[in-house]
Amino acid sequence: MSELQKIVLAEDNSLLSSLLKFRLEKEGYKLLIADNGKKAIELIEEHKPELILTDIMMPFISGLEVISHVRYKLNMLTPIIVFSAAGQEEIVLKAFNLGATDFMSKPFSPNELVIRIKRLLR
Amino acid sequence: MNNEQSFFEYLQNSPPIIELVWLMISIFLLSIFISIIYLKYLRSHLRNNERIRGTYQMKYELNLITYLYSGNEDQEISPQQQIIINKLKKDLSDPFKRSIIVLTLLKLKNEISGELDESIQKLYFQTGLINFAISKLRSKKWYVVAKGVRELTQFHIKEVHDEVITLINHPKNEVRKEMQLYLVNLFSFKGLDFLDLLQTPLSEWDQIQLLEVLQRFDDQQVFDIKPWLKSSNDTVVIFALKLADIYIQFQAKEDLIELLAHKNEKIRIELLNVLGNLNIIVAKSIVMSNFSECSQEEQIAFFKMMEKMPESDDEPFLLEYIHHENFEIKLSALKNLKMINSSTFNIHKHLGTDPDFIRIVEFLEHN
Numbered sequence: 091m092s093e094l095q096k097i098v099l100a101e102d103n104s105l106l107s108s109l110l111k112f113r114l115e116k117e118g119y120k121l122l123i124a125d126n127g128k129k130a131i132e133l134i135e136e137h138k139p140e141l142i143l144t145d146i147m148m149p150f151i152s153g154l155e156v157i158s159h160v161r162y163k164l165n166m167l168t169p170i171i172v173f174s175a176a177g178q179e180e181i182v183l184k185a186f187n188l189g190a191t192d193f194m195s196k197p198f199s200p201n202e203l204v205i206r207i208k209r210l211l212r
Numbered sequence: 213m214n215n216e217q218s219f220f221e222y223l224q225n226s227p228p229i230i231e232l233v234w235l236m237i238s239i240f241l242l243s244i245f246i247s248i249i250y251l252k253y254l255r256s257h258l259r260n261n262e263r264i265r266g267t268y269q270m271k272y273e274l275n276l277i278t279y280l281y282s283g284n285e286d287q288e289i290s291p292q293q294q295i296i297i298n299k300l301k302k303d304l305s306d307p308f309k310r311s312i313i314v315l316t317l318l319k320l321k322n323e324i325s326g327e328l329d330e331s332i333q334k335l336y337f338q339t340g341l342i343n344f345a346i347s348k349l350r351s352k353k354w355y356v357v358a359k360g361v362r363e364l365t366q367f368h369i370k371e372v373h374d375e376v377i378t379l380i381n382h383p384k385n386e387v388r389k390e391m392q393l394y395l396v397n398l399f400s401f402k403g404l405d406f407l408d409l410l411q412t413p414l415s416e417w418d419q420i421q422l423l424e425v426l427q428r429f430d431d432q433q434v435f436d437i438k439p440w441l442k443s444s445n446d447t448v449v450i451f452a453l454k455l456a457d458i459y460i461q462f463q464a465k466e467d468l469i470e471l472l473a474h475k476n477e478k479i480r481i482e483l484l485n486v487l488g489n490l491n492i493i494v495a496k497s498i499v500m501s502n503f504s505e506c507s508q509e510e511q512i513a514f515f516k517m518m519e520k521m522p523e524s525d526d527e528p529f530l531l532e533y534i535h536h537e538n539f540e541i542k543l544s545a546l547k548n549l550k551m552i553n554s555s556t557f558n559i560h561k562h563l564g565t566d567p568d569f570i571r572i573v574e575f576l577e578h579n
Contacts, residue, residue, distance in 0.1 A: 105273045105316065106323045112277055176428065199326030 094120040095211055096139040100130035100156055101173070102148050110143070113200050114207070127151025131159050134166075140211055142170045143203075146181050154185055161189035169210045173198070268309060272316040275299065280331050289338070300339045314341060318366055336367050349375055354384040361390035365397050373399070381411050389418050396425045401433065407440045407448050414447040419454060434459040441467045446476050453479070457486045465492055472498055480506075481513045488517035496521070500529055508538060515544035522551045534560060535569065543572050550576050 097119050101107045104125065111121045122137055124130035128150045134142060142160065146153040153172055160166050169191040174182045182193050192206055223231060275296050282292040289297070303309040321332050336342055348360025349372070357379065364372055379391040392414075395403030404422075407414075440452035441464060449471070456464055471483050472495065487495040499506070499514050506514065515533075518526060526548060533545040546569075550557040561573045 103319060103323055105276070105319045108273060109277055109280065109320065109324070109328075112281055116281075196323050197321075197325040197329065198323075200324060200328060201326060 094118060095141070096120045096122060096137050097141045097143060097207070098122045098124065098130055098133045098137065098139040100124045100127055100142070100144040100148060100153065102126060102145065110200060110203070113204065117204055117208075119207070125149075127153065127156045130156050134160060134168075135164065138166075139168060141207060142168055143173065144170060145173045146178055146185065147175070154181065154188060157185055157188040157190050171203070171206060171210070265312060268312045269316060272300075272313050273319075276316055276320065276332075276335075279335060280328050283331065297335070297338050300335075304340060304344065310341070310344060313339075314363065317341075321366070333367065342367070342369060345369070346372055346375065349379070354382070354387050357382070358384070358386045358390045361387065361394050365390070365394040368398055370398050377406065380406055380409050385412075385415065385418075388412060389421070392418060392422060393425065396422050400429045400431065401426065401435050404435060404440075407443065407451070410443075410445055410448055413445070414451055419447075419451045422451070423454065423458065432459065434461060437461050438464050438467045441471060446479060449474070449476075449479050450482055453482050453486050457489050460490065462490055462492075465490070468492065469495055469498065477507055477510065480510055484510065484513040484517045488520035491521050493521055493523065496523075496526070508541075512538070512540045512544070515541055515548070518548055519544060519551075522548055524552050527553055527556060531556075531560065535564060535566065539568055539572075542568060546572050546576060 095118075097114060099107055099110060099121055101110070101123070102125050107123045107125070111123060114121050122133045122139065124133050126149045127144075130142075130144060130148075131151065133139070134156075142156070144153040144156050148156075151159075157170055157172070160168060160170065170189070172182065172185045172190045172193040173196055174185075174193055175196050182190075182195075185193065191210065194203060194206070223234060226234075279293050279296045282290050282296075284290050300313060303313065317332050317336060321329060342364075345360050345363045345367075348356050348363070351357050351360070361376055361379065364376065373395075376391055376394050379387055382388050382391070392406060395406050397403075434455060437452045437455050440448050441456075443449050443452070453468075453471075455461065456468065468483065468487060468490070469492065471479060474480055474483070484495075484499070496518065499517075503511065503514070518530075530545045530549045530552075533541055534549060536542045536545065546557070546561075549560070557576075561577075564570060564573070
């Protein structure tokens with residue numbers, strides 16, 4: 091039996107995290123949740139996930155710092171999808187410059203997220 | 213015992229002022245003690261409240277996720293969803309629980325779109341939460357009304373438009389602001405129709421908030437601003453001028469020019485800025501013909517407007533003002549002159565002895 095593909099989700103909205111966990115686990119992924127950037131980095135280092143989902147604005151360590159840590163400290167090529175809010179266009183550009191793979195603007199459709207994840211993990 | 217006795221004896225033998233000081237110290241210490249007890253009680257009460265809130269929040273979050281993923285395509289509402297609706301309905305009678313349910317729905321509604329967002333909307337109707345929000349509109353307390361309108365905005369309830377619009381001239385600014393945001397958030401530029409009826413002032417902050425909402429819409433088709441330019445409410449006219457400027461309403465040119473004769477100086481000054489941005493050149497000759505009767509603020513605004521649309525025909529007019537006593541007018545006149553005819557500027561730059569004039573010329577030559 092093949093091992094489940096792991097996804098780390100860094101998101102401080104507990105309800106959104108639970109919703110995505112429910113949805114993505116139904117699709118056959120193992121979701122590891124962090125409610126701040128610091129915890130996300132710990133999970134990434136420990137589990138070496140196949141994909142990272144991160145919100146930009148988070149307590150302690152922001153999404154940008156998570157991307158930077160993954161790309162430049164851990165030297166990982168893991169795809170990273172960034173969640174942004176309206177009006178954060180400049181920060182999204184910074185995220186791409188740091189090495190983000192894709193972004194979704196909130197509010198977003200979980201179904202669309204699943205499609206993007208499947209495409210990236212194909 | 214002896215100490216206590218001697219203290220009371222000391223008090224009895226003390227002058228009244230000392231007795232008063234001791235009395236005040238006692239009252240002060242007592243009030244500190246009572247405050248400490250009260251704060252400790254308040255802290256434990258708030259912590260307790262927070263803990264209960266957290267427990268209910270977790271419960272409702274779980275209910276919501278189960279609701280969202282237990283639907284099926286055959287039925288509008290699955291039996292499992294109906295169970296959750298009934299559970300939530302039971303809790304709605306308690307305002308504390310109701311507020312947590314509303315917050316839980318909003319917590320997710322602001323983050324997701326598509327089918328799940330529609331399901332949350334459906335749940336808001338099916339549980340009857342919408343009726344509580346509508347009933348808030350009839351409250352005698354203004355803050356309850358404002359909260360009701362805000363909730364209806366957050367849940368995008370367009371159906372209550374006719375009830376919300378009745379608050380248009382509510383005595384409290386907070387209520388009016390929520391009403392305006394409701395209309396613009398839900399009906400975009402069409403929502404601005406409330407400006408036709410607005411009699412109360414539209415503050416600068418209200419205007420900024422409305423513009424901020426409007427710029428989020430993809431369809432940037434502004435409705436006819438002409439009636440608002442003619443409004444008897446001066447703040448509506450100023451807002452219409454902002455709309456004309458931001459959304460380049462050149463088609464309202466005639467109505468904008470008419471406003472040059474408006475009785476409110478603030479409007480006339482704002483208008484000059486807009487006319488300059490829209491490059492309505494014909495306005496220049498109208499103002500020039502009446503220039504001496506304008507206030508100094510207007511004159512400065514007019515020169516700034518001229519900087520935006522320089523023409524060689526302006527030269528004789530500008531030459532009249534290059535030695536004006538007002539620094540800003542002098543600066544603008546010289547700047548304009550340099551822009552439209554540098555040789556005339558070079559001739560006149562030596563004709564001034566006023567230190568400000570010399571400083572301005574030096575500045576313009578190096579910039």
